[in-house]
Amino acid sequence: MASSYAVQGARLWRSIEELGAIGADSSGGVTRLSLSAEELEGRAYVAAQMKAAGLEVRCDEAGNLIGRLEGSHPEAAAVITGSHIDTVHAAGRFDGTLGVLGGIEALRAIKEQGIEHERPLEIVCFTDEEGVRFGAGYLGSRAMAGDWRSEWLGLTDENGVTLREAMVHASLPPESAWKAKRPEGSVHAYVELHIEQGRALEHRGEPVGIATAIYGHRWLDVRMLGQADHAGTTPMPLRRDPLLAAAEAMLAVERTALSHGGVATVGKLRVAPGSANAIPGEARFTVDVRHEDGNCLERMTKEIEQQAIAYGNDRKVEVLIRQTDAGEPVLASEKVIHAITEGCRVANIAASPIVCGAGHDAVAISAVAPIGLILVRSKDGISHHSSEWSSPEDCEAGANVLLQTLIILANE
The missing domain is CATH 3.40.630.10 (Zn peptidases)
Structure with a gap:
């Protein structure tokens, strides 16, 4: 009643x-x-x-x-x-x-x-x-x-x-x-x-x-530091483009979430200097990782960090990752x-x-x-x-x- x-x-x-x-x-x-x-x-x-x-x-x-x-x-x-x-x-x-x-x-x-x-x-x-x-x-x-x-x-x-x-x-x-x-x-x-x-x-x-x-969560701040150069005069093999490394890392974020049954989101992306005719010198993005299981959450986070570093190494780009927040x-x-x-x-x-x-x-x-x-x-x-x-x-x-x-x- x-x-x-x-x-x-x-x-x-x-x-x-x-x-x-x-x-x-x-x-x-x-x-x-x-x-x-x-x-x-x-x-x-x-x-x-x-x-x-x-x-x-x-x-x-x-x-x-x-x-x-x-x-x-x-x-x-x-x-x-x-x-x-x-x-x-x-x-x-x-x-x-x-x-x-x-x-x-x-x-x-x-x-x-x-x-x-x-x-x-x-x-x-x-x-x-x-x-x-x-x-x-x-x-x-x-x-x-x-x-x-x-x-x-x-x-x-x-x-x-x-x-x-x-x-x-x-x-x-x-x-x-x-x-x-x-x-x-x-x-x-x-x-x-x-x-x-x-x-x-x-x-x-x-x-x-x-x-x-x-869900528990991890917030990551990822900075990729390369070499800013002229878009017309720098040959492709000589480039250290952090935005391309970031693009590969961000696609890996999606794959990681799908493989572990959690969710992960790139919510902010900033590119410097941000000119149409310049190769970026820096790409910076955030990752929000979530899962209901603490062990899976930790594995997802480490995998995302490792992949970002690997893609940076492939392109001779320095990768700095900082965890800005976390919750179990x-x-x-x-x-x-x-x-x-x-x-x-x-x-x-x-x-x-x-x-x-x-x-x-x-x-x-x-x-x-x-x-x-x-x-x-x-x-x-x-x-x-x-x-x-x-x-x-x-x-x-x-x-x-x-x-x-x-x-x-x-x-x-």
């Missing part, structure tokens, strides 16, 4: 549209890079929504924005939900946003409807999940999990602004970010609502999925999976298990608490693009599953 408790879908959708207008561009996309003026404006909007929901609002030392709803046992370990509102360039309106606004709406429903719960409930808007601006992701959730690294403060964006400078501009204390760590045993469970960013649920005809695992595959907690499954039953929403191919803040939080993810159907599987879309009905369904799951976990 379905529960009478439910979120207000129209209110949730209105908040998604309102936040989506912050950082919107003429192409229909949204750009809110972490700690940018647009993201800080978005944070102010989120804080206002938390306060309107009747939550106690605070910002921790790493910039994580937290809304708390006390339970009948305020000393008990909290049940946390959350996500992020920072985006990639020209993103959609749902990635991260649904988890933050859906979490606020779920807690608001609990408070408005007087739903009894023993454990405190928290909704967290994490700092810099995407890692686009400074090159390292999950900064806020890593800090909360006790994995803050001071060397991140020296990372720079494309304009030369350091993370330290951006934090100071946002009135955050860079040297104190590590203090955002949660005490051991203070988090009972973490459950994240997020769009799927894939096609599996649409193919199944289901609005919601229950993640059983999350994460299994969802059986306890949280069970709660989500029961939440689906109570909400009368069909859902089945699914492996999550995208990384989320849940990856970092898994170090300090049992985690689980509720995934919402994405139209055509499109994400990180202005065409990203999840219907109002599916967003509401996901938020209702989250509501029921939080009630279950908060009363354990």
Whole structure:
């Protein structure tokens, strides 16, 4: 039998549209890079929504924005939900946003409807999940999990602004970010609502999925240094062309992913000097490697690195490879999976298990608490693009599953 408790879908959708207008561009996309003026404006909007929901609002030392709803046992370990509102360039309106606004709406429903719960409930808007601006992701959730690294403060964006400078501009204390760590045993469970960013649920005809695992990842920065020369006067056998070596290495990335059953993507490519009539002197590209099995992930990464070096040697090109970020595959907690499954039953929403191919803040939080993810159907599987879309009905369904799951976990 379905529960009478439910979120207000129209209110949730209105908040998604309102936040989506912050950082919107003429192409229909949204750009809110972490700690940018647009993201800080978005944070102010989120804080206002938390306060309107009747939550106690605070910002921790790493910039994580937290809304708390006390339970009948305020000393008990909290049940946390959350996500992020920072985006990639020209993103959609749902990635991260649904988890933050859906979490606020779920807690608001609990408070408005007087739903009894023993454990405190928290909704967290994490700092810099995407890692686009400074090159390292999950900064806020890593800090909360006790994995803050001071060397991140020296990372720079494309304009030369350091993370330290951006934090100071946002009135955050860079040297104190590590203090955002949660005490051991203070988090009972973490459950994240997020769009799927894939096609599996649409193919199944289901609005919601229950993640059983999350891909691990490795991010590589590959530089190939050759010899810049005149395009007309340099004979082909004498060339040291780093772009050709990079092209061969990038094709090898695809072959490696196919052979190991994972995924790998070259997302950025830069060529210098970038003239039509000059042989490049440098080619630089990124590789995003992902797999649900840690051993396979490591083999894929090493194979990609070895092949890049080999193709560089063939063309007498120097190859420099730097791993800029890494995350191990994460299994969802059986306890949280069970709660989500029961939440689906109570909400009368069909859902089945699914492996999550995208990384989320849940990856970092898994170090300090049992985690689980509720995934919402994405139209055509499109994400990180202005065409990203999840219907109002599916967003509401996901938020209702989250509501029921939080009630279950908060009363354990």
